[in-house]
Amino acid sequence: MDGRYGDSTRSVKAVGSEPVPGSPVAPPPVPASTFHLSPDESESLDKYGRYSNPTWRQLESALAELEGAAAALTFGSGMAAITSVLRVLAKPGHTLVVPGDGYNQVRRYAREYLAPQGVTVVEAASAEMCHAASDAHVVLAETPANPGLDVVDLHRLAMDCRRRGSTLVVDNTTATPLGQQPLSLGADLVVASATKALSGHSDVIAGYVAGSHPELMAAVEQDRLLAGPILGVFEAWLVLRSLGSAGLRFERQCHNAQALAVMLRNHPAVKSVRYPGLPDDPSHQIAMLQMKKFGGLVAIELENAQAVHTMVERSALLVASTSFGGIHTSVDRRARWGDPVGDGFARISAGIEDTDDLIADFEHALA
Numbered sequence: 001m002d003g004r005y006g007d008s009t010r011s012v013k014a015v016g017s018e019p020v021p022g023s024p025v026a027p028p029p030v031p032a033s034t035f036h037l038s039p040d041e042s043e044s045l046d047k048y049g050r051y052s053n054p055t056w057r058q059l060e061s062a063l064a065e066l067e068g069a070a071a072a073l074t075f076g077s078g079m080a081a082i083t084s085v086l087r088v089l090a091k092p093g094h095t096l097v098v099p100g101d102g103y104n105q106v107r108r109y110a111r112e113y114l115a116p117q118g119v120t121v122v123e124a125a126s127a128e129m130c131h132a133a134s135d136a137h138v139v140l141a142e143t144p145a146n147p148g149l150d151v152v153d154l155h156r157l158a159m160d161c162r163r164r165g166s167t168l169v170v171d172n173t174t175a176t177p178l179g180q181q182p183l184s185l186g187a188d189l190v191v192a193s194a195t196k197a198l199s200g201h202s203d204v205i206a207g208y209v210a211g212s213h214p215e216l217m218a219a220v221e222q223d224r225l226l227a228g229p230i231l232g233v234f235e236a237w238l239v240l241r242s243l244g245s246a247g248l249r250f251e252r253q254c255h256n257a258q259a260l261a262v263m264l265r266n267h268p269a270v271k272s273v274r275y276p277g278l279p280d281d282p283s284h285q286i287a288m289l290q291m292k293k294f295g296g297l298v299a300i301e302l303e304n305a306q307a308v309h310t311m312v313e314r315s316a317l318l319v320a321s322t323s324f325g326g327i328h329t330s331v332d333r334r335a336r337w338g339d340p341v342g343d344g345f346a347r348i349s350a351g352i353e354d355t356d357d358l359i360a361d362f363e364h365a366l367a
């Protein structure tokens with residue numbers, strides 16, 4: 001990626017099409033399952049939609065650009081991308097480290113599917129990731145971790161992993177490639193859900209893997225081909241269509257999250273706030289070193305579950321929903337999903353509303 005450009009320019013340029021006179025400026029979806037083969041049986045770029053197709057390639061080159069990767073592969077969901085990478089890397093007899101405080105279904109997959117096949121699964125808190133990685137073959141880190149928002153020192157972890165010969169995979173969902181580029185900090189692969197801030201409209205589920213090792217990427221592509229956890233062409237196109245405005249949306253989301261974090265931190269009804277952009281947050285120093293933006297998520301602790309419900313009821317802007325990264329500001333009480341957090345823990349996803357309106361709404365909702 002051209003380092004001269006800012007995030008919005010990068011987002012817009014990433015989804016451009018070739019300037020062929022008379023062709024559409026915005027790349028249209030190509031909903032084909034099968035393609036004309038050459039009579040002499042020489043390889044063509046497109047053969048069958050599960051191998052590759054023009055719409056994936058558009059999206060994949062955009063995602064690779066944003067992540068600073070040589071290549072990207074799209075998947076039908078973030079989980080599809082993550083589990084494909086884990087299937088490829090974590091073999092029987094291997095040790096896999098997964099975040100104990102990260103996305104809970106990744107832990108479940110490791111425990112329920114990989115462990116019975118002979119993979120030793122170690123769960124480590126993000127803050128302890130660098131120590132836990134000692135004899136692992138594969139380390140999956142998530143930073144900032146969802147939902148607690150601890151930040152992992154990726155450069156240090158990558159150095160540790162390299163020294164020990166372990167493969168480092170980083171889940172870049174919460175930060176997005178506009179907030180941080182794990183590959184540039186030494187990660188071997190990036191996995192992510194594009195369902196969240198990248199697509200940003202709460203209307204599509206998608207995931208991707210990005211990386212620059214040709215053999216690793218080829219192995220993941222092979223798994224996608226054989227296991228088949230693919231993204232539909234129209235969904236790929238929806239993500240692509242959204243990517244162009246990702247820089248603009250994410251900038252507002254981060255701005256709103258920062259303003260909310262400052263306001264909530266000083267509010268008597270809020271017991272604690274985590275946001276990597278707060279100067280006194282335990283993760284702020286590392287976040288300053290490795291993140292370009294601190295993201296759209298704020299984690300707060302209210303008195304109890306009822307306090308979270310009351311906040312939602314009194315608010316005119318807050319949407320009670322899971323997931324995050326959409327244009328609406330939303331809140332999710334994570335204990336209801338079994339995350340290891342308190343009853344009054346709420347993950348807030350800042351939307352793109354006007355900052356003053358949001359602050360006023362939260363003031364009213366918490367009064």
Ligand SMILES: *Cc1c(COP(=O)(O)O)cnc(C)c1O
Pocket residue numbers: 077078079080103142146171173174192193194195196205206207
């Ligand atoms: C949402 C999420 C996932 C899973 O993504 P889906 O697109 O829902 O499959 C993985 N990791 C993190 C950190 C997430 O927030």
